[in-house]
Amino acid sequence: xxxxxxxxxxxxxxxxxxxxxxxxxxxxxxxxxxxxxxxxxxxxxxxxxxxxxxxxxxxxxxxxxxxxxxxxxxxxxxxxxxxxxxxxxxxxxxxxxxxxxxxxxxxxxxxxxxxxxxxxxxxxxxxxxxxxxxxxxxxxxxxxxxxxxxxxxxxxxxxxxxxxxxxxxxxxxxxxxxxxxxxxxxxxxxxxxxxxxxxxxxxxxxxxxxxxxxxxxxxxxxxxxxxxxxxxxxxxxxxxxxxxxxxxxxxxxxxxxxxxxxxxxxxxxxxxxxxxxxxxxxxxxxxxxxxxxxxxxxxxxxxxxxxxxxxxxxxxxxx
Amino acid sequence: xxxxxxxxxxxxxxxxxxxxxxxxxxxxxxxxxxxxxxxxxxxxxxxxxxxxxxxxxxxxxxxxxxxxxxxxxxxxxxxxxxxxxxxxxxxxxxxxxxxxxxxxxxxxxxxxxxxxxxxxxxxxxxxxxxxxxxxxxxxxxxxxxxxxxxxxxxxxxxxxxxxxxxxxxxxxxxxxxxxxxxxxxxxxxxxxxxxxxxxxxxxxxxxxxxxxxxxxxxxxxxxxxxxxxxxxxxxxxxxxxxxxxxxxxxxxxxxxxxxxxxxxxxxxxxxxxxxxxxxxxxxxxxxxxxxxxxxxxxxxxxxxxxxxxxxxxxxxxxxxxxxxxxxxxxxxxxxxxxxxxxxxxxxxxxxxxxxxxxxxxxxxxxxxxx
Numbered sequence: 001x002x003x004x005x006x007x008x009x010x011x012x013x014x015x016x017x018x019x020x021x022x023x024x025x026x027x028x029x030x031x032x033x034x035x036x037x038x039x040x041x042x043x044x045x046x047x048x049x050x051x052x053x054x055x056x057x058x059x060x061x062x063x064x065x066x067x068x069x070x071x072x073x074x075x076x077x078x079x080x081x082x083x084x085x086x087x088x089x090x091x092x093x094x095x096x097x098x099x100x101x102x103x104x105x106x107x108x109x110x111x112x113x114x115x116x117x118x119x120x121x122x123x124x125x126x127x128x129x130x131x132x133x134x135x136x137x138x139x140x141x142x143x144x145x146x147x148x149x150x151x152x153x154x155x156x157x158x159x160x161x162x163x164x165x166x167x168x169x170x171x172x173x174x175x176x177x178x179x180x181x182x183x184x185x186x187x188x189x190x191x192x193x194x195x196x197x198x199x200x201x202x203x204x205x206x207x208x209x210x211x212x213x214x215x216x217x218x219x220x221x222x223x224x225x226x227x228x229x230x231x232x233x234x235x236x237x238x239x240x241x242x243x244x245x246x247x248x249x250x251x252x253x254x255x256x257x258x259x260x261x262x263x264x265x266x267x268x269x270x271x272x273x274x275x276x277x278x279x280x281x282x283x284x285x286x287x288x289x290x291x292x293x294x295x296x297x298x299x300x301x302x303x304x305x306x307x308x309x310x311x312x313x314x315x316x317x318x319x
Numbered sequence: 320x321x322x323x324x325x326x327x328x329x330x331x332x333x334x335x336x337x338x339x340x341x342x343x344x345x346x347x348x349x350x351x352x353x354x355x356x357x358x359x360x361x362x363x364x365x366x367x368x369x370x371x372x373x374x375x376x377x378x379x380x381x382x383x384x385x386x387x388x389x390x391x392x393x394x395x396x397x398x399x400x401x402x403x404x405x406x407x408x409x410x411x412x413x414x415x416x417x418x419x420x421x422x423x424x425x426x427x428x429x430x431x432x433x434x435x436x437x438x439x440x441x442x443x444x445x446x447x448x449x450x451x452x453x454x455x456x457x458x459x460x461x462x463x464x465x466x467x468x469x470x471x472x473x474x475x476x477x478x479x480x481x482x483x484x485x486x487x488x489x490x491x492x493x494x495x496x497x498x499x500x501x502x503x504x505x506x507x508x509x510x511x512x513x514x515x516x517x518x519x520x521x522x523x524x525x526x527x528x529x530x531x532x533x534x535x536x537x538x539x540x541x542x543x544x545x546x547x548x549x550x551x552x553x554x555x556x557x558x559x560x561x562x563x564x565x566x567x568x569x570x571x572x573x574x575x576x577x578x579x580x581x582x583x584x585x586x587x588x589x590x591x592x593x594x595x596x597x598x599x600x601x602x603x604x605x606x607x608x609x610x611x612x613x614x615x616x617x618x619x620x621x622x623x624x625x626x627x628x629x630x631x632x633x634x635x636x637x638x639x640x641x642x643x644x645x646x647x648x649x650x651x652x653x654x655x656x657x658x659x660x661x662x663x664x665x666x667x668x669x670x671x672x673x674x675x676x677x678x679x680x681x682x683x684x685x686x687x688x689x
């Protein structure tokens with residue numbers, strides 16, 4: 001009882017020191033792991049983006065300045081040409097593709113996911129089974145499901161075209177993955193199929209946080225079900241919804257596997273991650289590809305920060 | 320007149336029979352409390368009156384109109400929930416006015432009705448706060464405000480005080496009693512707390528396992544319980560029950576004896592009590608006195624002594640192993656482990672037959688009928 005803090009700072013006693021020690025003890029494995037699997041590759045990638053690294057020589061890569069990002073070359077003829085990621089039309093096309101894909105697919109997944117979650121939140125027989133079953137598309141590795149969809153959507157042999165033809169919905173077979181008019185639609189459709197369950201279950205968790213008596217109070221007030229949805233369900237599920245959307249948005253903006261397997265080499269669907277891998281490994285421009293990866297990283301970072309600020313997302317878990 | 324009538328009301332959830340035939344008349348302006356242990360069906364019954372649960376069979380009418388198939392909003396009721404059920408994303412003003420706004424009440428009228436409710440509940444200064452910025456008692460007041468603006472014929476309360484601390488509970492209880500006085504509306508109130516029931520009710524309905532065990536005014540239930548269940552449930556601390564045997568019965572009462580008592584006449588109606596019947600004697604702890612001046616004496620060893628100040632609660636065990644409690648004068652000198660005799664008047668005794676039904680008392684305090 002002797003150590004009363006004079007200026008309001010906490011008492012630094014043995015108990016406090018012990019707590020700090022155990023906090024560090026628990027955090028250390030996590031920090032070390034993050035350093036190895038996140039900080040190290042990320043910093044290597046950023047270093048490569050400022051170097052002339054290629055697959056053949058990346059250990060002895062030389063510092064190259066910002067030339068991977070932007071460089072100006074003056075030809076003998078006097079003509080000035082700009083090169084680098086920041087002025088590369090192929091790159092900006094990939095950025096456009098990625099955001100188009102991200103916004104369309106996440107919007108679709110959110111709306112459909114909310115609908116599915118509302119259904120799953122209702123009381124019906126076999127609800128537990130349906131909740132588990134709906135996770136199957138999410139549980140299958142993307143490589144496998146992308147291959148399955150690839151076969152189903154095959155322009156000559158696919159079951160998809162066969163069914164649509166028999167139903168007279170289309171008059172001739174469509175090359176879903178190869179035709180530039182359909183490839184983006186195809187990617188969005190398959191991605192929605194795959195991640196809808198994840199979205200639905202995240203939203204369902206949010207819905208189940210809403211106490212039932214709030215709905216009963218609305219029922220006593222005679223509030224129309226649609227109005228209950230707009231005025232009560234939606235505002236109350238919003239925090240869960242915002243977190244679910246940001247998870248999905250991050251996933252969507254770095255999409256790689258689905259595009260790489262289903263529609264390789266289509267400029268309609270090539271995303272940031274696909275084009276940066278292509279530069280690194282197919283074209284052996286490790287530095288250039290790394291520069292693209294670094295820009296991808298910055299774009300994601302800015303998107304997330306903007307989303308959190310604008311959406312006032314509460315990530316700290318307090319009210 | 321907003322009277323409420325229940326006729327042979329049943330409710331089953333699947334194969335589980337919850338409400339087993341309830342008949343009840345509630346007059347306009349009456350304050351009726353449903354009380355009973357948890358699982359007795361009191362909340363279910365209230366929710367059936369509200370229209371939140373449907374009725375398996377029977378008939379419920381409000382204001383002489385059968386409401387079995389009417390949705391809650393058309394029944395002229397308002398309900399206050401145990402956990403308040405406030406909309407967390409709305410301010411108090413929006414919470415209270417939500418039902419009106421949704422039903423297209425003109426803004427000016429909405430405003431004045433919300434303000435009127437706030438005035439009645441003295442919460443004008445809270446109107447722009449969110450529920451998370453309110454204390455439990457304030458939240459409960461908002462929930463009541465939401466009920467008031469609807470101008471209901473019947474208020475339904477589902478254990479509204481059970482989430483409040485003891486001091487606040489007493490305050491809010493008084494506020495609800497005052498509200499009933501001011502509004503003059505019919506109120507039906509569910510609680511498991513017999514003190515709330517005693518203090519608030521014009522009429523108490525004691526439920527056990529989906530059946531009504533007794534309906535009556537608080538003092539009727541206290542002084543003339545119909546059966547062992549009601550006798551044990553109403554009154555705190557709980558009534559003492561002791562096994563006795565009938566020696567003889569006559570128009571002036573039943574003479575009883577037991578291992579702990581000498582023969583004594585208890586003034587109850589003879590009923591069909593015969594000599595040799597096993598009976599249960601009931602005596603309330605507060606009718607015990609710490610001397611031997613009463614008609615019946617019982618002595619035992621003190622196993623628990625709680626000094627409450629103006630009175631002392633004791634629990635003792637007789638030589639034959641019967642436990643009994645007493646609420647005695649606070650200035651009595653009594654110690655743990657001490658042997659002591661308590662006594663009580665024959666007029667204060669209750670008798671119950673082997674089936675647990677009361678043998679009617681002949682001498683009941685006049686206040687019951689006043």
